[in-house]
Amino acid sequence: MTAVDMNYLTVALPKGKLFDKAVRMLAGVGCAAEGLSQDSRKLVISNDDAKVRFIITKTSDLPTYVEYGAADIGIIGKDVLIEENKDVYELLDLKFGYCRMVAAVPQELMQDKISDYAHMRVATKYPRIAERFFHSMGIQMEIIKLNGSIELAPIVGLAELIVDLVETGRTLRENNLVEVAQIQPSTARLIANRVSFKMKFERINSLAEALKGLVESEGEK
Numbered sequence: 001m002t003a004v005d006m007n008y009l010t011v012a013l014p015k016g017k018l019f020d021k022a023v024r025m026l027a028g029v030g031c032a033a034e035g036l037s038q039d040s041r042k043l044v045i046s047n048d049d050a051k052v053r054f055i056i057t058k059t060s061d062l063p064t065y066v067e068y069g070a071a072d073i074g075i076i077g078k079d080v081l082i083e084e085n086k087d088v089y090e091l092l093d094l095k096f097g098y099c100r101m102v103a104a105v106p107q108e109l110m111q112d113k114i115s116d117y118a119h120m121r122v123a124t125k126y127p128r129i130a131e132r133f134f135h136s137m138g139i140q141m142e143i144i145k146l147n148g149s150i151e152l153a154p155i156v157g158l159a160e161l162i163v164d165l166v167e168t169g170r171t172l173r174e175n176n177l178v179e180v181a182q183i184q185p186s187t188a189r190l191i192a193n194r195v196s197f198k199m200k201f202e203r204i205n206s207l208a209e210a211l212k213g214l215v216e217s218e219g220e221k
């Protein structure tokens with residue numbers, strides 16, 4: 001079966017922090033498959049009765065699968081959606097996976113104002129977001145792209161600042177870093193391929209409506 005099989009809905013799920021809750025929410029609106037787990041080595045899991053198949057992708061690749069129509073819909077963090085900048089529809093804020101993108105520095109490098117950091121080096125997994133933020137502040141910076149453990153960079157002198165996600169603040173604290181700017185809050189979003197949204201409108205729209213109802217009922221608890 002190919003991704004363009006009109007009878008199937010292909011749903012992309014990101015491996016990692018958002019996976020379990022995304023699976024639970026989809027199951028809550030009747031979109032499920034047996035054995036759907038990120039511990040499994042299987043990357044495609046189908047439910048032939050419900051005519052749905054799930055694909056499990058690396059987080060940062062998920063918008064690409066949806067943009068190209070290899071998946072009809074997907075669930076992904078707003079941070080990744082902005083960073084990857086793909087041509088997809090954002091259908092719904094699923095209101096989980098709360099975190100925020102911040103700029104942070106080692107305590108001893110704290111300055112009075114953000115412009116005092118001009119021309120320093122910024123380590124980040126999110127170069128587009130970092131670039132855009134400093135540009136909007138009228139500050140020229142050198143952006144260094146890393147793939148994880150960003151907090152290490154200022155400790156070993158690779159960069160003076162970082163732009164990274166903060167949830168509890170524990171990672172910043174334990175590495176003696178302090179926030180110097182809030183950049184962007186993030187939650188998980190439901191996204192759709194533009195063509196799929198038209199061709200499979202009934203199915204995608206009713207799923208999005210059901211998820212919206214679930215989000216609202218969870219918000220009331």
Ligand SMILES: Nc1ncnc2c1ncn2[C@@H]1O[C@H](COP(=O)(O)OP(=O)(O)OP(=O)(O)O)[C@@H](O)[C@H]1O
Nearest residue numbers: 016017018059077078079080097098099165167186
């Ligand atoms: N504490 C947190 N740290 C990072 N992301 C978080 C956190 N809380 C929620 N999120 C959300 O979860 C998404 C996925 O995070 P996760 O750490 O699983 O992926 P990743 O680290 O970007 O992927 P990979 O490990 O493949 O590089 C993030 O894009 C963000 O939207």
Ligand SMILES: O=P(O)(O)OC[C@H]1O[C@H](OP(=O)(O)OP(=O)(O)O)[C@H](O)[C@@H]1O
Nearest residue numbers: 148149150164165166167168169170171
């Ligand atoms: O505020 P906290 O609750 O401490 O969470 C924030 C940390 O979690 C994420 O890292 P992750 O675990 O995804 O590892 P990574 O940096 O290697 O991607 C993020 O990049 C921070 O390092």
